[in-house]
Amino acid sequence: MSSDNPGLRLSVVGIVAFSLFAALFVRMYTLQVVQRSDYEQVASDNRLRVVHEQAPRGRILDRNQNVLVDSHEVLQVIADVRTLPTAEGEPEERAAVLGLLAAQLTSEVAPVTVASLEESLADNLIDPFAPVPLVTDISDEQMVAVMERQADMPGISVRRTTVRQYPYGSLGAHVLGYVGSISQEKLDQIDEETGGENPGGYEPGDEIGRTGVEAAYEEELRGDPGELVLEVDARGNVVGTVSHRLPVPGHDLITTLDVNIQALAESELASRMDIVDNTYENAGGSVVVLDPNSGGVVAMASYPTFNPNDFLNGISQEQYALLTDPYGPKALLNRALAGEYAPxxxxxxxxxxxxxxxxxxxPVDAVNDTGxxxxxxxxxxxxxxxxxxxxxxxxxxxxxxxxxxxxxxxxxxxxxxxxxxxxxxxxxxxxxxxxxxxxxxxxxxxxxxxxxxxxxxxxxxxxxxxxxxxxxxxxxxxxxxxxxxxxxxxxxSTPLQLANAYGALANGGTVWRPHLAQMVVEPIDTGAQLRVIERFEPEEAGRHELPPEERQPIIDGLVGVTRGAEGTATRAFEDNPPAWPVAGKTGTAQVVGKQNTSVFAAFGPVVPEQPPQYVAAAFLEQAGYGGDVAAPLIARIFAGIADPAQMPMAPRAADVFADGSTG
Amino acid sequence: MAAPGSLARRPVARTRSTVPTPARHIDWILVGAVVALSLLGALLVFSATKGPGGDTPTTTYFLQRQLMFVVLGWAVMAGVAAIDYRHYRDWAIPMSGIVLALLVLVISPLGSESNGAQAWFELAGFQLQPSEFAKLVFILGMSAFLTYDRAGGLDGRRLLIAFGLAAVPMGLIMLQPDLGTVLVFVFAALGMVTVAGVRPRHLAIVALVAIVGTVLILNSPILKAYQVDRLTSFVSPDSDTQGAAYNTKQAVVAIAGGGLTGQGLFNGQQTRLNYVPEQHTDFIFTVVGEELGFLGGALVLGLLGVIVWRIWRTAQLSRDEYGMLVCVGVLSMVVFQVFENTGMTMGIMPVTGIPLPFVSYGGSSILTASAAMGLVLSVHMRRFV
CATH class of the missing domain: 3.40.710.10 (DD-peptidase/beta-lactamase superfamily)
Structure with a gap:
């Protein structure tokens, strides 16, 4: 650049100016034409707030359409522990927030105290980031009272949600299972399995079936979540509704269970195991009742049991540790299908x-049993x-x-x-x-x-x-x-396997695949016609053809067990006689270092007109001889089944509460 | 050195009048571009300020004021152009004195603060920003100094004096603090010394000093923390979603959302919901990008390009070096402001409070830009006299 050529120097300035304009054009073109779609998602994330609405979960019913697990829409006060002032950092602010909340919630019916709120919060959740339910099922007036002062209560909000309700309390807990907030691992797993599609539309904090029928029929029970899309301005004020897709309630599931037989099986099992459990620590037991002509599970009880209600509002770590302690009673274990015993x-x-x-x-070959x-x-x-x-x-x-x-x-x-x-x-x-x-x-x-x-x-x-x-x-x-x-x-063998094998003896050789689902139906309206979505047909898992000449002597022997002069279960069945003949077999399994496991498997009625309708197996750990404990247990269950008039009705949770005892 | 007038490819045949009349040589292209751009700007300001729509009543307050500034600006442009630009050289010293006095006064309790900078006088419902006018006076004064008694050329001593003089208003503006305007001064000065014949070695030293100075300023307590954030956050725009980088991100998202043809005037989603801050002033280009798309942005940048081209052409045609340097100073100012302002909204420049000439809302900005065009017109008109 020479000092005496202003024309050249002016050109330099021109070139710089031109280059800067060119850079602006390139950048503008890149943003608006080339990369436009990359920014579309960001723009709508910005402008739109998506409110995720869980669908009411489908109900679970027994074979006679008694509701075993219900869904109930409630208003729930929740705390976001990340926003709520902490007890360590800002104890005064926290006390003020909870004090105000308690005051806003307290009605004449149910006083809410800071202490009770702290207690809910102290039930440290398994997932530290999920919202903590503080008070569930508040009234509309209470909701208004809370929302009026929401600005003064950081971390506190009210949501509409559905909660599981158990009309029969903990009845069938192992089979029905429980629901809980979906874990991050599960969300990741769904993402991975579906290639990020997440067809169930799961969001953090959503309920998901964790075990039992709740988990097995998650897809049918869940329904489709709704989505409310709101447009918000830069300050977060809602400007309008962009779209609202209503949630589609989950389907109801009719199971093969019979609530009364289930209740009878559980109470018979518990009354015997409570005695055993007093003597020998952590003894468990289970009873399975199947339909030998389809494999449908009529009742499935496992001892000790748990209360699925405990999982509803976030179970405390202490409770969870006790339930899952491998050296404890293992109450979550469904011994009917996960307990393995010598038959x-x-x-x-x-x-x-x-x-x-x-x-x-x-059959007629005789040997001389010398002992x-x-x-x-x-x-x-x-x-x-x-x-x-x-x-x-x-x-x-x-x-x-x-x-x-x-x-x-x-x-x-x-x-x-x-x-x-x-x-x-x-x-x-x-x-x-x-x-x-x-x-x-x-x-x-x-x-x-x-x-x-x-x-x-x-x-x-x-x-x-x-x-x-x-x-x-x-x-x-x-x-x-x-x-x-x-x-x-x-x-x-598991109790379920043994019952299923006896089912094949009862029906002449068909080994069914045991199942709990009978049909998936549209949410049932009382009085209205059932609208069936899917019916589950019995499925054969195997077959061992038993010709009558093979089967008959065995059946005769098994009937002898419960009625013969020398039958090992004759006394048990004399004390609790079912209205029809039963074929069964006692078992007493030796367990190293422990008392014998008391075992009994049976089916009935054994009558010429029809094949047996029920098959059952019971295993009771440390309970002694099969004829002494397991056989009378099944005798009483069959007595109840055979004579419906004698069959006690399954107690409803509400009734239990009404008479003052615990549920 | 050749006579300054020799640059112009002057036609051999004289105009019909024996006495050339400046009014005959008005650059109508420049005037047309300025008028078109400032009207388009007023429309965009309206879009950015009319309110969210729906049930909310439409506000025309900003539109009315902007139109008033625009018309006032045209008058100022005509008035400045009517005066022979060489008179401004003679008035450089008193004008500089007045501006320096205003710059001192504005950081005294007489001035008022907004957006963290003490840069305004509140006068009868208007905000007067002396640093805007200081830019023009600075260009006039610097051109005068660089063309005064040039026997020794632009040697190191003169360059040092030039920057010493420039440092006074820049220092005062830095105290407001308003780094963006200071950078306009730096860029204008660089343009003028380049054309005035600075030696490449000196230019390199000046550039080095500018870089070191910027780093020192960023680390000095003069700038408030948020200003440093704004200036440095464009390096990592995702580092902070609610602070400084948030503005840039929202602006980029809005512009990208415009696509080729835009979402339509008054229909920008981000614009309507106030996602972009300061949208009628410093971030006005996001309204252009979102509502009018690439085509609208090209129109705005194109009109600015036409303006820059006419300024450059006038510099080339100027009959003396003073006129040329004034044009180069104005050109550098406009180019830097356009690049910094639109570059900031598109995420390639740091965020500073610099308006987009003729488009951003604001009286001081429009009047300054109009006066600057008046200077250029004056040089153009008087290229033969």
Whole structure:
């Protein structure tokens, strides 16, 4: 640049000016034409406030349309703990806010105190960012009183929400499950699974079914959330409504449960287990009642139980810790499908089937039960196997072997099947067990199911290989087969599996997939016609055809158990006689280091006109002999079912409250 | 050095009159662009201030005042142009004295504060901003100094004196504080010394001093914290959603939302709901972008471009170096204000309180810009006399 050429210098200024204008044009073009769509979302996020409205959740009903879980729309005062003054940082402001809130809420009916509000807040939520419900179900007047002073109460607001209501209190808690605020992990998981689509429209703080039917039929029960889109100005003032999509209520679900049978099963189980529990810590139990002609679950009880109401307003950490303590009573565990137990003698009918089908026994073949069986060609250390208390039963055929529960008879079957393994296969017993559903999930809708164990030579070898200290022997010996034949050893079954297998005995060989859902319907209006959305047909999970000549001697034996002169459950059934004949089998499973598990499985009515309508199984930990505890329990349930006049009505939570006792 | 007049490609044939009449050589293109832009500006100010619509009554207060300023501005432009620009050289010293006195007075209790800067006099319902007029006087004074007794050319000593003189009004404005206007001074001065023949080595030193000075100012206690925030937040616009960067983000979102053809006059969503702050003044370009789109923005920038082109052309045609430097000073001022103002709304420049000439609402801004155009017109008209 030379000092004597102003023209050139002017050009420089011109070029700089031109370049700056050009830069502005480029930037403007980039923003408005190239990147425009990138900013559209930002613009609407800015201008629009989306108010998410959860749909009223569908109800859960029993087979007779009694409402088991209801939805109730309420006004709820909530606290946003991130905005509310903290107890540590600003105790005076906090006290002022809560004091004002208490004053605004207090009516003559129910006084609200700062202490009670602090208590709600102190129930530290599992999710620290979810809004804390402070007072639920306030009146319209109370809502107005709170909203009038909202500016003076940072962090406090009122929302309209629906809450779960349990007309029968904690009845069916394990099966029905509970709802809770959706967790961030679950939201992330939904996002991942649906590629960010989130078809259920879940938002943080939304209710979601956590367990049981609530979780299994979440999609049907949830409904479609509504969306109110408001236009707001820069100060946050609402200028107008842009759109309002009303929430679509969830569908109602009619289950296969029968509320009265469920209530009876729970109270019978509890009355027995409360006694056991007093003596032996953390003993649990369960009862399952199925429809053997479809697999529908009529009742499913697990002891100890919990109150789903506790989860409604945010459960305290202390409560949650107690419920989930692995060394505690594990009240959340649904033992009916997640408890695995040795079935003991209740397995004998299946051993009998294996014997008949592999030509080891005919129904009339008799053996002399001396009370102590010696294994032929004994290979292991233990070669003699005794009856319960070594009691000899004398001459037993198949029918009597079941009635008196002869171990000797079945020891021999197990021994012979193993001796003749070249002919019948190494796993003749196991194959039979598996064909009735043992050793694998039944496929019920509920998520927490366990599949039990059917021990095999291969499994024994693998266990030994992996952990020789815990499993010192790797070879399957005749003793293993002998123990398996009476349902002991490594054999484990859930109560649901056992009931379902007995269902196949009852119906002639069909192993149904147990299920709880009968149909999904439009929200039920009293008196109006049901509008069915989806009907669930029974599903066959397997089949083990039982010809009458095989089935009859077994049924005869099982009826003998409850009515024969020598039946192991005859006394139990004499004390609580059902109106029709029942076929059943007691079991007493030995558990190392603990008292015996009392087991009973049965079905009825056993009449010529129709197939049995109910099948049940009960397992009671540490409760003793099957004939003493589990059998009378099921006898009483069947007595109730068989005589509806005698059947107590399930108590409603409101009734319970009315008479002053707790719900 | 060649005679200043030699720059002009003067036609050999003289005009019909033997005595050239300045009124015959008015630059109607510049006048037309100014009139069109200021009317368009008034419309945009109306859109930004008429209220949210719906049930709210429409406000025409700002429109009326802006139209009044615009018309007043045309009168000022005509009045300034009517006077031979060479007289302004003679009046440079007294005018500078008056402006400096006003700049001192405005930071005394006589001035009033708004938006954190003590920059206004409240007079009969109007806000007078002396720093706006100081820009013009500064250009006139600087041009006078740079063309006075130029025997030794623009050596380092003269340059130092020039910046020493410039530092006085800039220092006073910095005390308000109003960094944006100070930057206008810096840019105008850089333009003028460039054309006046600064040596490249000196220019480099000046640039270095300007950079160091800016850094020092940013770290000095003169600027209020929010001003530093505004100036630095454009570096990371997502760092803060409610503070300084919030303004920029909202402005960018509004402009991008306009797309090619805009959402329609009076229909900008962000504009209507007041998402962008100071929308009728410093952020007026967001109304252009959102409501009139890329085409409208191109029209506004195009009209400003025409104005800049005519100023540049007048500098080229000027019969003397004084006229040329005045035009370069005005050109630098306008270019910097346009670039800084629209650049800030589009997120490529930091946020400072600089109005967009002829478009932003405000009397001082319009009158200053109009007077500046009057100066340019005066140079243009008198290129032959």
């Amino acid at each position: 003991g003698s209740t397995f004998k009918p299946f051993t009998a089937v294996a014997a008949l089908e592999n030509g080891v026994r005919t 102590e069986y010696s294994a032929q060609n004994c290979e292991g250390d233990t070669c003699t196997f005794a009856n319960s208390e070594s009691e000899p039963h004398g001459v037993v055929d198949m029918r009597r072997s079941l009635e008196v529960s002869s171990n000797y008879y079945y020891y021999e079957i197990g021994d012979v099947l193993w001796l003749r393994r070249d002919e019948v296969g190494e796993e003749a017993l196991q194959d039979t067990a598996r064909s009735f559903g043992f050793g694998s999930d039944t496929g019920i809708e509920l998520g927490e199911e366990r599949g039990g164990v059917v021990p095999t030579p291969e499994r024994k070898a693998r266990n030994h290989e992996e952990n020789p200290d815990a499993f010192p022997y790797g070879d399957w010996l005749s003793g293993d087969n002998i123990n398996l034949a009476i349902g002991q050893g490594e054999l484990l």
